[in-house]
Each structure stands twice: as structure tokens, then as C-alpha cells.
Amino acid sequence: MKYLLRLVRHETGIIFKTPSFYFVAALFLFYQGIIFSLTLSMRHHPLSPPGPLLAPWFAGPFWFWPLLILVVVELSHGAISRSREDGTLEILLATAAKPSVTVWAKYLAVCLAFIFLWVITTPLVLLLFLYIPVSFSSELPFILSGYGGAIAVGCAGLALGVMFSSFTTDTRLSAMFTFMTLFMLVLLKIILHPGMGIVSSSWLNWLSGFNFLDFMENFARKNIVFSNLATLFIIIIVSITAAGIWIGKNQNKKYYGSYISLILIAIILIEGAIIITNKYDNTRSSDGIHPLLKQRISTLNSRLKIYIFANAPSSSLYFHPIPALEKNLQNISSRTSMIDWQRIEISSNSENVLNLAKKFSIDLQRIRNDAMALSEGVIVVSYLKDFKVIPLSSVFMADVRDGKIRFSGINLESELSSAISILVNPARKKLCFTSGHGENSLEDSSPRGSFRLGLFLKRRGIVFENLGPVLGPVPARCKSVILKAPVRDFLKSELDNLTKWLNSGGHMVYFYPENNADTPDLFRWLYSAGFSFSEAGIIDRKHSVGKSSGFTWAASFENIVDLPGERMILTLPHAVFCNECESLISSSDKAKLWKSGTQKNQYSKFSIAARLQNPSKSLVTVVGFSKVWTNSFLDEKGESTDASSSFMEFIIKQASEDNSKDRISPSKIRHHHLTLRITEIRSIQFFAMVIHPLLLVFIGLFMAWRRRKS
């Protein structure tokens, strides 16, 4: 230890007394100043990456690693090779210090120099907190972890550099080996991307154990992973030990054996660390799978395939939720062999892509045209022969501030869990559509038909069948009976069957037909259940759309937390009267019935959709309109331009217990959105990129002057 400390002091002194080191430090600060300024600018952008304030500085999307590699190469490539080249290593090897001690000393000296480079960046951090209103104490753990990560990863890189430096007397060769190795380690980030074609999860797991970029990202987010630390530690120990063995090989005849042992031990240790981390590391619990989703996955008998159809880059300067979504999917799929996922290259016209799009009724062109991938992108969850399409708009949560959208969370686990529940349950019950009473048929592709509604249901994994007239008891396979705008009356026996169905706790949805219905028996039956309808449609001038004088108006939702702030455009819907019901959609309080005659100017608030839960657990939902779900109002995917599709999905899910959504809290995205004045930004940037590096230039000049003077 005595010799180690003396050698460290000696080697450190050599580095710190060299003027060129300060010029390197000045360049480092200049580059860091640029990154810092970019981080600052980025934090003013509404799509600023989520996470701790300075996470992009310590582990930004692409910019930090070139500097890391270059500085590590610069500091380490000549650590030993230069001494070997000029022969001074022989002097050190002739001292009482062991060769391994000499190597450790040289390594620790370059580490100290590297740490110094990071320490001198702290004024930037302190300066930032003088300006911004973010709590320093809440950010401090992330900052310390970020510094720790940058230094730990850098020190591992330095160890590799010192090792290569010990193998050769040619400093250029050593620099190239170090650069290439570090470059490969950061390149793993790209190689491991699903698009690169590595599908073996064991390979992915193993290689990700060396992904330096993810290490730094983890540290920057205070996600200190045991295997990351263990891998860095093992790289350091193995590299420096290897260098020690190599330069002391003349003093040790058995160095080949030592190398083989070293490599074997390293592989075992790293693999062990990865296994231990995957099994026991509690620090990853934040990335773990929710117990409910875990339980859903355990019900899978075959592999579930998830496809992302979205037009967005895998990584970008600013935050985009697609990479975050992919990370979530990777996290889930890495923990189970039952889920595979892949991003579909939607720009491709390959047969495979086109077939998939056709199979899932995906309109590729629309997704291609959606540059941000947020309004048209979808996830398809495919299981055996069934599939469910989840719009990305229901996966990404966002809020709007200052007129700009900011993502606030990812609702993947909840959607995925619901999808698995729907797709996997072998006892899944169906929606049974009645027919034979002039209903809008799901097979009818005419403008008044409901073929597109059928597509809509299929895309959401909802199974349905045509029940026909209800001549017998409603089959047990039916979860809900749907009366889609019947215009001819039901038989008494049919209504009796429906009564029995409801008394046994069944669910039913009734849609009022577009044209007036000739169904007095059905209406009487509904009346006995507590429902009645207005003969005339409702005019709502207050919510009138365009110049329709209130005939066409935007209805708002009530008591539906899933559809906050959404609107549905309707023309003359019928009022639903029900005292005991829970209203779902209503007009404004300035609405009135068209052709109401005597009460010409009497305005009121009308409910146009309501539901009634009975003590027998039956659920009856009655909707005073149906036209919006005919083919002429839906697109080729069965989607509407307003909230009609969302509302249909809501009532279908309400009517079908098995289809109810699993409630899993979305993973929150923590944003920092700075609002510094431009002068403040300019002054911080000026300090970071000019003043701060110049200080180091002056120190370097001073050292050079002293050297020249002597």
C-alpha cells in the first residue's frame, strides 16, 4: 500500500503538472458546456425528455458518449505503452513495487484525472440552481448518481484503456483498441434494438449486461442496478489485473494460466451478477411487472405477440413516447418468455408487413401520414387466432399546458392486461346481437348497415354473434344482448325471454333507431323496466354545431371518467326518460324537443343515454340514437371522427363484465419544463461554453509558462 500511494502521487503529479492536461480539460469543459446548454434548451421544450432535470446531461440521447470515449482514450492510451516505449517502465519494474501495484497506480492516477474533469463541471450545476425554481435537494440524489455513473463508467473505460496500453508499446494501437472496444460497448444500445434482429432473449439479456449507455441512463435516473455496478467493477478488476499480469509476465512464468483463470472468473462473475440482478434486485421493482398483469400473463397458453404500428423514430433529440413504450415492452418481454413484441417497419411494402396490416385491418397509409405517430398509431395484441387493436392514443397519457401537449404517463400495463384478459379467457362470453326486427345488421355493408361497427368490435377483440330473434332463452354464452335499432316489434315470447335474461342478471343495450320505430310492445316492455323516450328529437342551440340551428349539436358525457372533455356530434337524438337511471350523455340546459307543440319555448336538459343497474345485477343501457354507428359515419376501420367510437367501446365494455378494463396505474412521466428568461439562458450558456473553459486554458498557459521558465 505504501508503494501504491507513492506511485499514485508520482503518476498523478505527472498528469497534473503537464500543461496539455489543462488544455484537454478546457476542451472537455467546452464540450460539456455545449451539452449543458443543449440540455438547458431542451428543458424549455414541451417535449423535453422525462426524468430528472440533468439526466440528459449525464446520459443524453446521443451526444455524451463521443466525449466520454475520447477523454477516456486520451487519458489511458499512453498510461503504460508510453512508459514501455521510452523504457521508463523498466525503472518502475525494478523498484520494490510489484508490477500489479505499478499498473494500479497508473490506473488510479488516470481515474483521478478523469474525476477531476467531472468535478470541475460542478459550477455549471450550481449555477443552474441559482436560476431555476426546482428544488436542489430533490434533484441532488439524481445529480450525485449521475456523476457517480459517469465516473464509474469512465473508470471502467479507463481500465480497458490501461489494459490495452499495457499490451503494446505503440500508443496509437492502444488508442485504437480502446476506442473500438468502448465504441462497441456503446454501440450495443443500437445492436440490442429489436429492429437489429437479435431475437434470442438470453443473448439480449447477456449483451445488455454490457450496454454502457443504459448503465449511464440508469445512473442518471438514480436507478442503481446491481449488475451494472458489478459489471463495471469486474471490468476494472479484470482489466487491471490482466495489465498487471502482462507487464509482470517476465517475473511470472505462469501468466498464460493466470489469464485463462481471469477470463473464466470474469465471465462467471458477470453472468452471476446478471442472474442475481434479474432475480433479486429490488432496485428494479419500479420497472417490474404489475401483479395483475403478471397474473394475466400466467394464463397464457401460447405466446402473445405484440406489434407496434407507428410512424416514429426509435430515438430522437426530444422525448417521444414511442421509445418509452418500447422500453416498457422490452421490460415486460424480458421478464417472461410468453410475450414477444416487434415494431413493424410501416414504411416497408414487404409482403409480411402488408399481410399483417391486412390481417389486423390496419390502414398503413394513414399511419404513414401521421408523422408524430400519436393519432393513428396502434398496438396490436395477437393471441392464437384472435387479436385486439389498442390505439396509441389510449396508451399515451398527456396533458396540455400553455397550449402545448406534454406526455404525462404510459398506460401500457393496463391496456395490455385488459387485452390479455379478453383474448385469453376461454370462457369469454359474447355480445349477442338480435336480428329479425329490422336491426342494423353487422353484415350489412350498405351506408345504413353496421358492417364497420363489426370491424370496430373485432379490432378491439370483442367477440359477437348474430343471435337472431330471441325465440328461446338467451344462450349462456351471451354476456350481453344488443338491440341495435330495431324498427319492427318483438314477439311477446321474445320479450319474456329478455325478461328472464335480465332477471338472471343479464346485460342488455338498446339503441333507438334512426327512423321512428314501430315497436309498441318493445316500448311497453322498456317502460316497465323504467325507460321511455321522446317521440321528437332534441334541438340544442347552445351546443349547436355550425349553422344547424341546434339540430346538429355536440353532446357531452356525464359520469364517464374514461371520456373526459370529449364530444359527440348528434342530429336530433331522442331523449331517454328514466328516473332511477344514471345519465351517460346529456344536452345542455337550453335544449328542447323538436315539434314539441305547446311547450314551444320551454328549455330543459335532456338525457339521451342512460343506464340502470337493478338489484338482480342486470344492467340495461339505453341510447337515444344509433345513426352515428352506421357505415356512413364510420371509417374503414370502424372508427369515428368524434367520440362515437369511444362511447361505443365504453358501453360495450360496461355491458360485458369480462371486457372491463384492468385498472393499473400508468407509469408516470416526470417532466421538467424550465421557463428561464432568454437573458438568463444566454448568461448560463456563456459561462458554460466560454468563461468556464477559458479558466482552464489560463491554468494550462500558466503551467506551460512555469515549465518554459525553468
Added chain:
Amino acid sequence: MAEKIENSSEIILSAEKIVKKYGAVKALNNVSIELKSGKITGLIGENGAGKTTLIRILSGVMQPDEGVVRLTGKSMYPNPEVCRNNIGYLPEGNPLPGHLRVSEFISFMASMKNATNDNINEIINLMDLEIVKNKFISTLSSGFKQRTGLAGTFLGWPPVIILDEPSRGLDPVQTDSLREIIRTAAKKSCILISSHGLDELERITEDFLYIKDGRIIFSGNLPENTTLVDFFHRQNRSDGI
């Protein structure tokens, strides 16, 4: 930690049946030598004869494939660092860190050899380095560089001093000076010098080791009325060279 040993033993450094191979080539073949305290021994031989290999093995920086090296009777390998504090070694070519000042280099070497401040001053005075001690080594003349290297070797007055070509590149005046320094050092240490300067070597010592093709073919004092140069050439001729 290496302990300082006293020059009490007659034979300080010995090598027995040393063999060292570089691949298939035997650089040293069954070499045995003994170095006694208070004596200067000259090591001569042609280029490639194995001088530097032998010196590196005796200095503790290279382990022989076979044989034993003993310092005051204790085997040096496999833990040569324990013995290295008792050996001063000037490598061939006198490699020095040019980016250090003379004083920094001497301080560093002194710290590695546990030398006292008195010893440092004594060596600086002996080597006449006072006037250049604040200069960077890279700016020194070859004479002062050689003195600086020797200073690093002599620090702590190790019982054994091994010098590989110490007079290379020196002018006659510097060589005279070096001779005096080595003679002074010999009062405190046993010295082994490898050199191609046969005349110069003959002025310092009468005890020689002649190495050829990895074997010691002569050891001891020169025959009477024979110069080292004559002896060297005779040895070569007798071997048919």
C-alpha cells in the same frame, strides 16, 4: 516490505544454473555466478551474448526459466520485489522520464527506495547535480542524464548495484568522472557493470565475467600482462570467430 540488508556476507548475489529461453533460443544456458561485497565485476561479451538478459534476471525484473538467484543466500524468485530494494539497477540506455525535473525524479526514486534526505543530498552532491536539479531531464546533456540515472540507482546505497552500459554516449571527461563515481560507490556496494568499453572497464576493475552464447566462459582476474582487449579478442579467436 523489503528490508535493508547489510554488506556482511561475502557472497551477496549469486546465480546457480540459470537457464532462460526466448522461444527455442537459449539466451542463458546453465549460467552460474557469484558477486562478492565491495567488489566491482565487469560483465563483457558480444552483442546478443546474453549480458542484458543476465542483468535483468539478477536485477529481479525477469524470472529465469530454470535455476536459482540468491540475494544474501535467500532465493529471489518468485517474489523478486522483496529483494529489489537491495538492488540498484541502471537499465540499458538509461531510460528517464524527460517530463520530470531532476529533483522530482530523485525524490520519487528516493521515496520508492526509502532513502533519507541526507542520502538524497549526498547522492546529489556526489553526482554534481545541484546545478541542474530544477531542470527538466529532457533538457539535460547526456552526461547529466547519465548522472541522473546513476543517482536514481545509487539512492539508498543498495548492497548490489547493477549497471548496464553506464558509459554509453559519454565523452572522455564524463567517462573519467563516471569512473570516480563508481569507485566511490564500490566502497558501499557490490557492483556489476556490463560494458562494451573494454579499456574503460579495465581501469575500474580486474574481475570479469565473460559471457558468450549464453554461457559464462571466463570468470575471475585477467592473466598477467594481458589487457582486456587482448583477452576479449583471444577468446573470440579461440572459439573460431
